Amino acid sequence: MTDTALPHRWLAAPRLPDAEVTATVVDPLLMHRPGKRWWIALGVSFLFFALTAGAILYLFVGGIGIYGINTTVVWGYAIANYVWWVAIGSGGTLISSILVLTRQEWRSSINRFAETMTVLAVAISGVFPILHLGRPQYFYWLAPYPNTMALWPQWRSALVWDFWAIFSYLLFSILFLYVGLLPDLATMRDRATRRASQVFYGFLAFGWRGSARHWRLQRTLHVTLAAMATPLVVSVHSIVGLDFAASLMPGWQESIYPPYFVVGAIFSGFAMVLLVTVVMRWALHLEAMITLDHFDAMAKIILASSFVMTYSYANEWFMAWYGGEAADRALVAYMFTGDYAPVYWAQLLCNALIPQALWLRRVRRSVPAVAAIAAVILVGMWIERILIVWNTLSHGHAVPMWRVFQPTLWDWIFLVGPLGLFVFLYLILMRIVPAVSMYEVRRLAHREGAT
Amino acid sequence: MIGQGKMLAEFTTPEALRRAVPTVRRAGHRVVDAFTPYPVEGLAEEIGPSRAPLRLVMLMVGLAVAIAAYLLQWYSAVIAYPMNTGGRPLHSWPVFLLVPFEIGMFTAALAGLVALFWSCGLPRLHDPLFAVPGFERATQDRFFLLAEAAASDQDGTALRHVLEDAGARVVTEVRRQ
Known part of the structure; x- marks a missing residue:
């Protein structure tokens, strides 16, 4: 059977019986021990994890002066990292929810990666605002609880909105992941041969039997959650945008900020899902379920969101000119020619120019090429977030206050450390939960007549 | 039988x-x-x-929690701890809608999961x-x-x-x- 003669678009095998789906996904977890590469990756990422933990400890001892922030640029990497991570999480949810609602069948082989990625990315992102508080040990003051100081949270504060948005969103994504996972956990239970695995998955599966009535209720709940996830993600990321837009600073006080942030989330989220998919497809041998058409489809969405990003940038420039406010106009000039100008040009290169290569079908169907572009976009989107913080704060209304941010070693540790933490947790989760939604792939295979 | x-x-x-x-x-x-x-x-x-009213349960619980969250904000900002921030009204209802929406969505999802288990007769480990x-x-x-x-x-x-x-x-x- 040659590649050109494949009868099914979203399955790379001529036939994919149900038993084979189960075997491909489950057996690596239950039958085989993790390979040497998995252990090496786990070890390396653990070093990053330890580095992050050490840096957090030092932050609690030394205070936020260990960052490169100063009295003018009071925000720094922590805020950029927070926005970057929560955006990646949001992208994961949008992939699952929007593609469920628009009945895109191809999502069934990648949604589990995306949902797992969401939970981890949102969990990591939620740590950063805390790590940026003047006294991080008092972060629980954000919650309304009876206290002897008779204090209440300030509900008009963007920090409090963030707290509730991230808290609700993280728990919601865990529930969304679990509802989709429930039938697959039952498969794991029934397939397991060792007593410990049977008990573990049996407990998690809650006695799921795949009864017709259960299926109908599970489908109802899953679709309902997907329908709720879309407005939830849009609201969470709009709140992240409001952290900036609710201020009075030039360059931040723009009504386009909330939707602009949501598009940024789709853009970087899809890039991260694509990267994770490339790695997982290779590591878990999922070539039969993840085809080049999957990469093609994801690349098209990335290309489209690149356009909306570029439009948002252009809108920023245009509104600064059209609004006529001197501080806004000076800020745009500063972005292109000021202290951070080379970084700003790099941002435009990464987010607006390089993704244009995805116009070419050959590029979209080349796994190394799309992976490289996705990595470039992730870098570009991080640059975008740090520049949103830097440019406005370095070039505000008060001219004598203009200063430049100088990153310290700790800033860099807080940037790269959590990446290792993400990989570490992902590696562990992928040894526990089935990496692909088996029941959805079975249904897809049946529909495409491949069983 | x-x-x-x-x-x-x-x-x-x-x-x-x-x-x-x-x-x-x-x-x-x-x-x-x-x-x-x-x-x-x-x-x-x-x-x-047989049908279980999953969505109705979710809607009711989500709404109830959202209303409770709104009332909590109103009580704390207007009665328990009134604080003038830049002359804004104590009852700043537009921004008080954000937290109820987020927490209402989460609790509706949680109620949906509980209702799913309830109407499926789960957990039933044997x-x-x-x-x-x-x-x-x-x-x-x-x-x-x-x-x-x-x-x-x-x-x-x-x-x-x-x-x-x-x-x-x-x-x-x-x-x-």
């Missing part, structure tokens, strides 16, 4: 399972439930009309069906139909024949434990 077992029939395709449902009914037996490794379109509707050899494939690659024999069919032989004629690979009697 003692001594009258239910029969569990194993099919290899969802089509065979669906064809068997009306056949069993025409012979006067009762179709109890079906167990499949993925949702089979239209099967649930054919087997039982079921007599789990004792049937081969039933573990219901979550992998086999399609099962559970049927109860008519009162006239004392030992279930007739039902067994109906199921076998409908293409069942194996038919097993399920005993109460």
Whole structure:
């Protein structure tokens, strides 16, 4: 059977019986021990994890002066990292929810990666605002609880909105992941041969039997959650945008900020899902379920969101000119020619120019090429977030206050450390939960007549 | 009902399972439930009309929690701890909508999960069906139909024949434990 003669678009095998789906996904977890590469990756990422933990400890001892922030640029990497991570999480949810609602069948082989990625990315992102508080040990003051100081949270504060948005969103994504996972956990239970695995998955599966009535209720709940996830993600990321837009600073006080942030989330989220998919497809041998058409489809969405990003940038420039406010106009000039100008040009290169290569079908169907572009976009989107913080704060209304941010070693540790933490947790989760939604792939295979 | 077992029939395709449902009914037996490794379109509707108001429960719980969150904000900002921030009204209702929306969405989802378990009769870590050899494939690659024999069919032989004629690979009697 040659590649050109494949009868099914979203399955790379001529036939994919149900038993084979189960075997491909489950057996690596239950039958085989993790390979040497998995252990090496786990070890390396653990070093990053330890580095992050050490840096957090030092932050609690030394205070936020260990960052490169100063009295003018009071925000720094922590805020950029927070926005970057929560955006990646949001992208994961949008992939699952929007593609469920628009009945895109191809999502069934990648949604589990995306949902797992969401939970981890949102969990990591939620740590950063805390790590940026003047006294991080008092972060629980954000919650309304009876206290002897008779204090209440300030509900008009963007920090409090963030707290509730991230808290609700993280728990919601865990529930969304679990509802989709429930039938697959039952498969794991029934397939397991060792007593410990049977008990573990049996407990998690809650006695799921795949009864017709259960299926109908599970489908109802899953679709309902997907329908709720879309407005939830849009609201969470709009709140992240409001952290900036609710201020009075030039360059931040723009009504386009909330939707602009949501598009940024789709853009970087899809890039991260694509990267994770490339790695997982290779590591878990999922070539039969993840085809080049999957990469093609994801690349098209990335290309489209690149356009909306570029439009948002252009809108920023245009509104600064059209609004006529001197501080806004000076800020745009500063972005292109000021202290951070080379970084700003790099941002435009990464987010607006390089993704244009995805116009070419050959590029979209080349796994190394799309992976490289996705990595470039992730870098570009991080640059975008740090520049949103830097440019406005370095070039505000008060001219004598203009200063430049100088990153310290700790800033860099807080940037790269959590990446290792993400990989570490992902590696562990992928040894526990089935990496692909088996029941959805079975249904897809049946529909495409491949069983 | 003692001594009258239910029969569990194993099919290899969802089509065979669906064809068997009306056949069993025409012979006067009762179709109890079906167990499949993925949702089979239209099967649930054919087997039982019972519906659980999942979405209604989610809506009610989500709304109740959102209203409670709003009232908490109003109470703390207007009565318990009034603070003038830049002359803004104490009852700043537009921004007070953000937190109730977020927390309401989460609690609605949680209520949905609880309602799902409740109406599915879960958690139920053991079921007599789990004792049937081969039933573990219901979550992998086999399609099962559970049927109860008519009162006239004392030992279930007739039902067994109906199921076998409908293409069942194996038919097993399920005993109460």
